[in-house]
Amino acid sequence: MRLAITGLQVSFGDRRVVDVDELHVGAAEIVGLAGESGSGKSMTTLAVLGLAHTVGATVRGSITLDGAELTGLSQRELREVRGRRIAAIFQSPATAFSPVFRVGSVMHRALRLHGMSKSEAAEAASRAMRQVLLSPGLLDRYPAQLSGGQLQRVAIAIALALRAEVLLADEPTSALDVTVQAEVLEVLRELRDSGGMSVLFISHDLAVVAELCDRVAIMREGRIVEQGPAARVLSAPADPYTADLLAAVPVIGAEAAP
């Protein structure tokens, strides 16, 4: 298992917001973590990134990457992992990029920080941009000069250039147009298939999860109520809550004019 979460508990004081017995992501696997706002999906992401304390939460339990325990590492040790081996992309790529730096300079700095030489960084950046179907020329632009979908792909390219093993994708397409979303999903699929990347894909959109994910875990009030192969869970849910969520997905072709 690339990423394994066992007995994870995230709490704000006495209030436990995440209580996950087991969740794991294998090599070259996309696992969906689906649920509503407040179900604890994003707190789980923060815990994996070792950032839960920054919002005042305490974390107990085990999070391992290739068998090595991450909880309990110092922030300095975590920095080796976070961003490098475990990368993250978020719903709003615009907030992930400083508006005053060219996106290439942001990427360059990340690569240099993780030990690449100038020429290695330049080459890795161009290669990663092509992998996400963007022209390396876009690296000279400022975030405001790129569309949301392009920016999200640049964020993915940074993870790629760093050869991240696990990508945490927290609602990465929720703010995007459906056509752009389709492109980003295609890029993620490609990374799994040819790059062997492992992805924890957090979303409230079960239709997207159905299309993209190999396995899915359904989260409610901090707990995973059901998990299994996406095709099985989403076609024959065992938990009534999963069934509820599925019933709420709007469907094209439903009778117009209610």
Added chain:
Amino acid sequence: MTPADGERQVSPTPGGPAGSPLLDISDLAVRFGPVRAVDGVSLQLPAGPCGLGLVGESGSGKTTIGRAALRLVRTSGGVVRFDGKDIAGLRGRALQDYRRAAQIVFQDPDGVLDPRMRIGATIAEALVAHRLAGRRAAGAQARALLAEVGLDPAFAARYPHQLSGGQRQRMSIARALSVRPRLLVLDEPTSALDVRAQAAILALVGRLRAQRNLAYLLITHNLAIVSELCEQTAVLYLGRVAESGPTGALLGRPAHPYTRALRSAVPELGSTRAARVVLPGDPPDAANPPPGCVFHPRCPLAVDRCLAEVPVLRTVAPGRLAACHRAEEVLATSSASPGPARASTAEGSPPGSTAAAPPA
């Protein structure tokens, strides 16, 4: 599915000539500097209950059309008529009446709700401002409105932050309804919501349209939503109508390659990806639209004619308008359901073949 034309006869618009649309947008143009945000759009919305969906990507002009219908942006061409009257000419009392009769619900209710005002007071404020109720009666009406949108009337005493996103959106609908509008502009009303909250809001709109005799413009990028709530849909691309028609027919058998691509990009439960038409690149710069058909740089079916000649929006089948030189072929090759299975294999360019090309 009820054809929108059927509704016109049953509910002629008071004040306007019988049978004329409640909202009539004709050749509308809106420019922001060099950007043609809306470029010659004509749309009609009959009196309620009925819905017209405006769908398209970011920058397609859908939101600007909604704003223009409410006289919230300065237009640079065309006419918007409400009840047969040009809204640009409304003054004084007539303008006030229009402001009451046409309401908007935004994607983000937090931008509308004053965080320091209790919910009951926020709703009552609109009633009082439009002299529909005195202060005391307005409070009672506010509670009744909360019940109507499925909220506990006791919420009147709460502040917006004490409500969930879905509840706040219900509340902003209650506020819009308070002044008894005949036209609602719903601008991405569920995009910020979870799937279950979204389903609840959609059901609410479906119920209210009948009870309130509402006509609405529903602006969204989500085709499933127009499919559930709108009789008619217009697909917008770069400020123009690419295609319009009855929603079921339009989504079931698109006549424009752009509609087909949009339709196939929608993730669906149980769908297969084999049928996907991948659109290369992003929409072009509206300040510098490409010559010929504005869609041609991304169109898998573009031929020489499309590079040179702007396609006019024309009738391509009963009730169906499309701005495409090859609309008949598209219609003929669009499978009825579930998706455009033949599009990518028979005629499309290899997916992603030109996707690396950055916009010029």
